[in-house]
Amino acid sequence: MDRKNHINFWYFLIAFLAIVLLRDLWAQWAGVEPIPYSEFQTLLRDGQIERIAIGAEQITGTLKRPTAAGRSQFVTTRVEPGLAAMLAEHGVEFRGQTESKLFATVLSWVLPALIFVGIWMFAIRRIAEQGGLGGMGGGLMSIGKSKARVYVETDIDVTFADVAGVDEAIEELKEIVEFLKEPDKHGVLGARIPKGVLLVGPPGTGKTLLARAVAGESGVPFFSISGSEFVEMFVGVGAARVRDLFEQARKRAPCIVFIDELDAMGRARGAFSVGGHDEKEQTLNQLLVELDGFDPKVGIVLLAATNRPEILDPALLRAGRFDRQVLVDRPDKKGRVQILKVHMRKVRAASAVELEDVAALTPGFTGADLANLVNEAALIATRRRASEVTMDDFTRAVERIVAGLEKKNRLLNPKERRIVAHHEMGHALVAMALPGADQVHKVSIIPRGIGALGYTIQRPTEDRFLMTRAELETKLAVLLAGRAAEALVFGEISTGAADDVRKATEIARSMVARYGMDEALGNVAYDEEASPYLNLPAGLPQGVPRFGPDTARMIDEAVKRITDQAFARASAVLAANRPLLVEAAERLLVQETLERDGLEALRGRLRPGEAAA
Ligand code: ADP
Ligand code: MG
Numbered sequence: 004m005d006r007k008n009h010i011n012f013w014y015f016l017i018a019f020l021a022i023v024l025l026r027d028l029w030a031q032w033a034g035v036e037p038i039p040y041s042e043f044q045t046l047l048r049d050g051q052i053e054r055i056a057i058g059a060e061q062i063t064g065t066l067k068r069p070t071a072a073g074r075s076q077f078v079t080t081r082v083e084p085g086l087a088a089m090l091a092e093h094g095v096e097f098r099g100q101t102e103s104k105l106f107a108t109v110l111s112w113v114l115p116a117l118i119f120v121g122i123w124m125f126a127i128r129r130i131a132e133q134g135g136l137g138g139m140g141g142g143l144m145s146i147g148k149s150k151a152r153v154y155v156e157t158d159i160d161v162t163f164a165d166v167a168g169v170d171e172a173i174e175e176l177k178e179i180v181e182f183l184k185e186p187d188k189h190g191v192l193g194a195r196i197p198k199g200v201l202l203v204g205p206p207g208t209g210k211t212l213l214a215r216a217v218a219g220e221s222g223v224p225f226f227s228i229s230g231s232e233f234v235e236m237f238v239g240v241g242a243a244r245v246r247d248l249f250e251q252a253r254k255r256a257p258c259i260v261f262i263d264e265l266d267a268m269g270r271a272r273g274a275f276s277v278g279g280h281d282e283k284e285q286t287l288n289q290l291l292v293e294l295d296g297f298d299p300k301v302g303i304v305l306l307a308a309t310n311r312p313e314i315l316d317p318a319l320l321r322a323g324r325f326d327r328q329v330l331v332d333r334p335d336k337k338g339r340v341q342i343l344k345v346h347m348r349k350v351r352a353a354s355a356v357e358l359e360d361v362a363a364l365t366p367g368f369t370g371a372d373l374a375n376l377v378n379e380a381a382l383i384a385t386r387r388r389a390s391e392v393t394m395d396d397f398t399r400a401v402e403r404i405v406a407g408l409e410k411k412n413r414l415l416n417p418k419e420r421r422i423v424a425h426h427e428m429g430h431a432l433v434a435m436a437l438p439g440a441d442q443v444h445k446v447s448i449i450p451r452g453i454g455a456l457g458y459t460i461q462r463p464t465e466d467r468f469l470m471t472r473a474e475l476e477t478k479l480a481v482l483l484a485g486r487a488a489e490a491l492v493f494g495e496i497s498t499g500a501a502d503d504v505r506k507a508t509e510i511a512r513s514m515v516a517r518y519g520m521d522e523a524l525g526n527v528a529y530d531e532e533a534s535p536y537l538n539l540p541a542g543l544p545q546g547v548p549r550f551g552p553d554t555a556r557m558i559d560e561a562v563k564r565i566t567d568q569a570f571a572r573a574s575a576v577l578a579a580n581r582p583l584l585v586e587a588a589e590r591l592l593v594q595e596t597l598e599r600d601g602l603e604a605l606r607g608r609l610r611p612g613e614a615a616a
């Protein structure tokens with residue numbers, strides 16, 4: 004419940020009390036003279052009274068002549084007759100008294116009501132705070148003021164210079180900025196500006212940032228609303244809000260309307276219809292109506308962002324609606340350097356910090372991850388009271404983010420530590436022995452995060468877009484080398500390799516069923532591509548097998564053959580270097596981490612071992 008409702012309630016209560024009290028006072032003072040009972044008796048004796056009305060407690064009457072105060076009505080409270088006679092005998096002035104019951108009466112009505120209302124308000128507030136009952140509290144209370152819950156910003160100071168590493172997306176959006184700056188000029192050539200532009204990409208790649216930058220560059224008002232806000236309890240509220248949003252935007256064109264997290268409201272109708280189904284449908288329908296209803300020439304550009312385009316309703320994506328899609332993908336290495344540069348503006352870094360190296364350590368990071376990384380590095384530097392952020396701070400920040408927070412207090416027993424050390428050294432040695440494997444950056448047996456008991460950080464020499472079969476096979480051998488080392492040294496395998504095995508299986512399966520790399524199965528894609536961004540409407544169920552049971556068995560066998568070969572290859576390398584493996588693992592047990600220098604020394608002593616495979 005909000006403050007306004009409180010105030011309304013109190014106004015009401017006070018007004019009610021005031022009316023009751025005033026009426027009573029009015030009756031007492033307007034024209035009616037309260038007199039003592041003794042005076043009543045005197046007046047009666049003197050024949051001054053015209054007529055009277057006798058109540059249980061009070062006697063009211065009319066005087067023949069008005070009193071000094073000009074009142075001709077009087078009221079007196081009765082006194083017990085015996086007592087009155089006695090008092091009159093002794094010439095005492097006396098009056099009866101009634102305990103005013105008014106207050107008590109009012110109180111007996113109002114107090115329970117007050118207590119009840121208090122409890123009710125308390126309960127409602129609690130529910131609203133907890134956001135429980137599907138936001139019932141919030142929904143209940145906010146239904147009345149759902150209007151104008153639209154956010155408009157002007158003078159946004161974000162520009163394209165703040166968004167790095169997504170040059171292609173910016174290139175596409177520049178046209179929109181041009182249009183917003185001079186809407187009239189655009190019509191001349193007859194070109195139709197797209198009505199809706201959908202920014203698509205993984206979370207944290209800068210979609211929201213880009214939308215704001217478009218507004219900042221073109222200097223127009225920026226109306227933004229998030230799809231998740233439309234998840235309301237009452238049918239019709241979301242639709243009303245959409246109508247409201249466009250109404251306001253139309254008044255302020257040229258402007259940008261930005262719907263963030265479009266997937267939250269634009270899910271395909273009919274699908275996922277668990278609760279709130281009608282509501283979503285209405286909201287979506289209203290959005291479609293608005294999309295069709297406005298003429299882009301008035302200068303409204305609709306931007307939206309989503310990281311799940313595959314679940315959007317196909318109706319949203321058809322021509323004339325969100326008909327242009329801009330991919331905002333994870334940055335490549337060059338992009339990462341640029342993004343780091345943007346975020347390093349705020350940080351004082353040592354001159355030795357090579358952003359190239361930081362970028363090389365962070366394949367797959369999004370813009371948001373990199374922003375977080377810079378912040379984390381600065382925090383680490385602050386904690387050791389340094390005046391500058393160094394490369395070392397960055398390396399540690401990367402480790403922290405990649406492998407989760409360091410957990411020094413998680414104790415492995417000595418036997419487990421030995422297993423982990425051999426496992427990790429197995430990965431490292433095989434990676435160093437096999438040509439074409441990613442370079443090993445660091446090996447550690449400090450447990451981190453959930454699940455990782457140790458880790459080997461490999462550093463790809465460059466971003467890869469294509470991989471050959473030989474490279475994939477090498478990758479598999481490196482992945483399975485941890486388990487191979489355990490088997491070789493302890494004659495026993497452990498659960499520590501679960502994640503490696505899962506990854507290896509995935510790669511092998513892709514080689515067979517997606518890349519067509521198995522001779523027996525041929526150049527056939529049996530599995531669907533795992534939904535890449537921009538894979539248009541997912542009306543069709545995904546991942547339905549396109550092969551019969553015999554082929555399924557062949558695929559499974561091929562996957563097993565490939566992983567078995569990789570395991571054998573890793574085992575062969577390790578068998579040829581067994582003394583080195585044991586020695587290096589012992590060193591790792593003592594030092595906990597091995598970095599480049601230590602690893603280089605090992606590399607010099609490796610025997611190829613490939614011949615044995
Ligand atoms: P999304 O909307 O795609 O999930 P955001 O736009 O909210 O991601 O990005 C979150 C934050 O990450 C931004 O505020 C910014 O600090 C940082 N960031 C993301 N992408 C970039 C980028 N390409 N360039 C610079 N900073 C970025
Ligand atoms: Mg966002």
Ligand code: ZN
Pocket residue numbers: 426430482485486499500503
């Ligand atoms: Zn492993």
